[in-house]
Amino acid sequence: MYYHDKRLQYPVRVDSPDPIYARMLQQAIGGIEGEIRVCFQYFFQAWGNRAPTTKYRDMLLHTATEEIGHIEMLATAVAMNLETAPTKVQEAGAADAIVGAVMGGENPRHIAEGMLHKTLLSAGMAAFPGNSDGLPFDMSHIYASGNIAADMYCNVAAEATGRTLAVRLYNATNDAGMRDMWSFLIARDTMHQQQWLAVIEELGGAAGTLPIPNSFPQSEENQKFNYNFFSTSADGSPPPAGRWTQGPSLDGKGEFSVVQNQPMGEEPVLGPARPDSGAQSQQIG
């Protein structure tokens, strides 16, 4: 179960409120690379963890709980960036409008544009659990497969795309307060990338974990095709050489090679449609 402290994990400060930046921040809340995703991904991996030990369950709970605080920091940052956003059209002469348009002021058109977004129109000067396009976060992005190695790679993927987004948002602002917040969150992403790869290392690295799931006997997979790079060039020209076209496989259990893809099957011929299946009579044959 859970507790809260009404203070933030790390200070959030906005020097120059910017409604457009508020909207960009939403991507880090409710985007697929955002904080809701990692928070719930770690929670569901923890709550469903099956193993002879509760060690990984426990570890995941620590980090999932930390991530709630990151959503909170970003939601606070959105609200602070909206402090001066327009809420009502003011009567304005054409001359004022010109200045307004150039300086980013409150002429009618900019008000309309500013209010377009869900942060103002629907959420009333606050954050919401969706991305910068207004798309609600979709929980199908919570990857928790029941296989711990698969899950760890899903977590590395989440933190790698997450830190990439964070860096882009750092670069997109000059606000010193916002940059300080990002310097903290980017650092945490650095740690979390390592953390999940460290689990893979603890489980034996490539040799100890591949192929995932490693509980399925490789004798039951088609061993003629499990370490080949298939080329699909229409003219049969070879693919570029790389670590994956020759040499031992990363798990040490095979040897990479290149194969030209060719049909091994036949043209599939399905049975004709049946009389009561709602097909056209021409299909029933």
Place this chain on the structure above:
Amino acid sequence: MYYHDKRLQYPVRVDSPDPIYARMLQQAIGGIEGEIRVCFQYFFQAWGNRAPTTKYRDMLLHTATEEIGHIEMLATAVAMNLETAPTKVQEAGAADAIVGAVMGGENPRHIAEGMLHKTLLSAGMAAFPGNSDGLPFDMSHIYASGNIAADMYCNVAAEATGRTLAVRLYNATNDAGMRDMWSFLIARDTMHQQQWLAVIEELGGAAGTLPIPNSFPQSEENQKFNYNFFSTSADGSPPPAGRWTQGPSLDGKGEFSVVQNQPMGEEPVLGPARPDSGAQSQQIG
């Protein structure tokens, strides 16, 4: 651009058609662990690849193109498993119904249940681009971030959850034809897991790629918090020890440690609601 051969990459054979298994196969077509996902993930990573070389674009195109053939194989398998599915209610006496219910025959209730699914009701004895719950595939699961290391980990995640699903589907059938198809597809997943990790190795492994993105100067992240495991125990008890709580970080650039999480920020105080913002008068203050 692209070409086709109307034959299949590998033979697809169904010995005993099973409409319920047809529905399970849909997860491998349009589930988030399925073939549409990897196909389009590799295509979009290829089409947007930016690098001083087109090598990775080219490599991704080979594998993306192979994956179209996997969707085709699975769609064929679904249609074949539906060959004998019921399409019309037959008049049946109560006695026949008893036998039918037990033997999986065509009593009215089973027909209704069998026809519930989109494969029959909407697609008319054929596959569709959705998962085993009837949910259409959602293209937001195509991860292509513009960062090649992040993308490779997204690909490992996709192939690891994909092979996990494939193994579950192998285990869920006794049909020899279906198991032969899976022995091939599982082997291909084995290769593809290795392939993306081989790119990471070619890029320098953990030391050469972490933290992702490695083009952002670590001096701009808060270096006090980038290699610490944060504990969130309410009672301050320490987290379980692991590779990630001590020792050098995987990228060799830091040292892991444990920190008890504590608020560094204050309780955030947002400004009151503004008069024209659609708030209640009690909030405007």
Place this chain on the structure above:
Amino acid sequence: MYYHDKRLQYPVRVDSPDPIYARMLQQAIGGIEGEIRVCFQYFFQAWGNRAPTTKYRDMLLHTATEEIGHIEMLATAVAMNLETAPTKVQEAGAADAIVGAVMGGENPRHIAEGMLHKTLLSAGMAAFPGNSDGLPFDMSHIYASGNIAADMYCNVAAEATGRTLAVRLYNATNDAGMRDMWSFLIARDTMHQQQWLAVIEELGGAAGTLPIPNSFPQSEENQKFNYNFFSTSADGSPPPAGRWTQGPSLDGKGEFSVVQNQPMGEEPVLGPARPDSGAQSQQIG
């Protein structure tokens, strides 16, 4: 604006309530081939209709308004099919359970299965605006393009898939009441298919409407490729002959022919990633 009569357009009668059939009926309410779709498709086409005349707006309103009554009929049919659905687990001995399982009675397992669906668990013995898989209707399936010929073909497509579904649902029940309802709704779909094609005929048929939109000068399209069937056979073998491979085009403005698809473009070479774009340093080159 709109009015109602609390009576139904056509009688809805269920002789033997069947919760599984209730669930199947949902596809005709909130499936993409269902009545919500056609209702709102015609409304939005009407409300946005631009033409020198309001004739088509008016005609669309008549049919859209009729369709509300069809949703109402189907929602009533769902509720009636749920009249005897289980709502609570009863204590039952093993012997009773055997009979129950076979006869479709209320043993605990069947209760659980029956209550699984949204019609019972969420909607409480009533219909909801989603399909038979529980997926809510998604309004992106309301096709209204601003081009009247495109819209008419969208409407034919909707009524053709709609009548196909209706026929499948007719075939899936022996209930005389339900079949009588379907005999009416299937008849209405027959009419509506004709109705939209009649608009195409009134607009001049193929010659008068193609290519859609016919307001774009064909001189601005690449006239070398506008009546050719492109073959993508990897081995260059010809495609099957059909009405579309030779002879005059349907609009009488061209002649069909077959062309073997070949790359006319080059391999695209995108610029390398830029330093601040969140890419890996290896991509920046």
Place this chain on the structure above:
Amino acid sequence: MYYHDKRLQYPVRVDSPDPIYARMLQQAIGGIEGEIRVCFQYFFQAWGNRAPTTKYRDMLLHTATEEIGHIEMLATAVAMNLETAPTKVQEAGAADAIVGAVMGGENPRHIAEGMLHKTLLSAGMAAFPGNSDGLPFDMSHIYASGNIAADMYCNVAAEATGRTLAVRLYNATNDAGMRDMWSFLIARDTMHQQQWLAVIEELGGAAGTLPIPNSFPQSEENQKFNYNFFSTSADGSPPPAGRWTQGPSLDGKGEFSVVQNQPMGEEPVLGPARPDSGAQSQQIG
């Protein structure tokens, strides 16, 4: 920020694991009436709360934090109900299959049906953040409008539909452990319904809060139509009488009456389509 205790808020015990009930429980996790919804709804209302006081922000944080523990309890209950679910097809003779079908045993067909669901096929014997139809939770159901009275009614609605679902799930099982868990969660919903209505009372009840938002001057709304029940009977027959057809309005600011709905506007005539708008030439006029 947030803390955790690895113990549960309240004991979760399953006496007879039941994979079908596991699936039903998902509705209480990721359904629109479920715990993820209330948890995040209260968090986002708290994080965006604007008022002269932080009192409501604080109160919302207490309850939102409690709700994380409810998701955790239900996720644990799902995993426990899946403990004995089938994971592999066993060879079975026809005679065994008959018994199996009746007793709910592990004959191939039931295994297939049992494995259909995301809890097994995708999540591997664990819960996931979606509903009982496999639909991922959609964060657009997090209602947080920036208006505290509107938000409180959204919360009452969430807890009322939530307790209704909880009662249905209580009724759907005979498992003593599960019923004990529900007796606790149902009690918490009782409290939370009251809690949000108590805020309305504290804000002055109907007189003090209606119409929402009460900061908009009613003089700017059309006062001819703000306390009338509009009848839409096609034949002009009167609607049924009720508290809302006569007597003083609930806010004491008006008097209810009944009005027969009649068009006050004209048939709208939109301009014809413009030449470059992609319309048909017949629409351009």
Place this chain on the structure above:
Amino acid sequence: MYYHDKRLQYPVRVDSPDPIYARMLQQAIGGIEGEIRVCFQYFFQAWGNRAPTTKYRDMLLHTATEEIGHIEMLATAVAMNLETAPTKVQEAGAADAIVGAVMGGENPRHIAEGMLHKTLLSAGMAAFPGNSDGLPFDMSHIYASGNIAADMYCNVAAEATGRTLAVRLYNATNDAGMRDMWSFLIARDTMHQQQWLAVIEELGGAAGTLPIPNSFPQSEENQKFNYNFFSTSADGSPPPAGRWTQGPSLDGKGEFSVVQNQPMGEEPVLGPARPDSGAQSQQIG
């Protein structure tokens, strides 16, 4: 069943067409606070209404039918606001572009921005059933639970967020025609908020309806925890006092109190993964 009159319920007039405002209006059509939602919510509540009387079914039909006319009014308003929107790039010199940019004229960049939105690119100068971010309306927001008290609170919530949105849209324009339309629609929302609360009053108010559902015996809920406010402060500090922390409960059946949240359960220990479940061998134990 249903009828229409081709005239509007209330006049819709646009004095100065504004494509950006057209886009904002979409939120009131297809946003979760919009008119499609209330229209279909009332319809589905009516069509599924179970009670000893058809009074509530009938009442709901009157209001649902009125709401179709509101969608129609707003769709008309969107089309009218798009009357002068750009459809084609004009050649323009740099000097013209400056004036254009400031005055909102048709320079190429503004045309591109203006055409971005679905109202132009997809719908061709007309409304569509989605919100101001282009997101299609999602029918899962139609709340109809089968419990009339729960449904009435869902309706109050819908009309409260709906009127809040309407007020924001009123404030966002200076167009006299648009403001007149809103003065009518805002008035109707005022009435509808009252209407649903009047049903609650008719059913006995808090005492007669709480806890919802009131048909479940409170003796079966855990009466130790049904009127307590749970505090989750990590440091045990008390929550802010309010109407909900002390005094009689609103239904008069209990007394509010404050309780510090503490784990009553244990750390859950799930069984290890099973051999054929697709887990890693390290999890199988």
Place this chain on the structure above:
Amino acid sequence: MYYHDKRLQYPVRVDSPDPIYARMLQQAIGGIEGEIRVCFQYFFQAWGNRAPTTKYRDMLLHTATEEIGHIEMLATAVAMNLETAPTKVQEAGAADAIVGAVMGGENPRHIAEGMLHKTLLSAGMAAFPGNSDGLPFDMSHIYASGNIAADMYCNVAAEATGRTLAVRLYNATNDAGMRDMWSFLIARDTMHQQQWLAVIEELGGAAGTLPIPNSFPQSEENQKFNYNFFSTSADGSPPPAGRWTQGPSLDGKGEFSVVQNQPMGEEPVLGPARPDSGAQSQQIG
């Protein structure tokens, strides 16, 4: 199975990169009128095709395969239009900002706006499989019904809305490279509209295909109502006359007429709620 050539089907050239146009192009990739849709619609129709011949399967594969190349061309065009998009905020004085705002240069506000979109923030200067609003493509728009005539009309609808969008995008740019690409793609849409109508003609035209499905005996539909236009005028005024109100039906099997819609059914009276169904006690009666 499938092959690729790394060159493009047709040259893609961008003379003046334009990030806003990049975003508009997304509609043609991942919009419901876009290329992913037609590509997968034709593939799934091919893979599920049931008929006495494989001719239509084969033909569909040719065109589906061609469409992959169209997605590739558009994805390339998006990436090329993003070549000069801003990735980092530059310090800029107020004077520069004025010029920047007018000329579309890189002042901070424009950078923020430019980076808002998923093409930059999430995809890193590349295309993604979603529309111009950032909405991921939703595979439920892949229409494949198992009825070949229904499917052909779905395809005509897709190519008609697709060419309408293409024309709008042609009109929205002055870039000569982009217009050349569109001249090719628009020509292909011209062909594909004809191609699907040619199948209808080959199947016998209206007389040979209507009503769809033509395998259902019309004797089982209610023949009193299958060629009538139903009028829903509240005042009984007649609908506008058209090809669909009189004369022979298009399939030659009936005669059109006009009927005033009237209730043929009664007010439906559902049973009261049952005691354990989670309803209010007032509903149980």
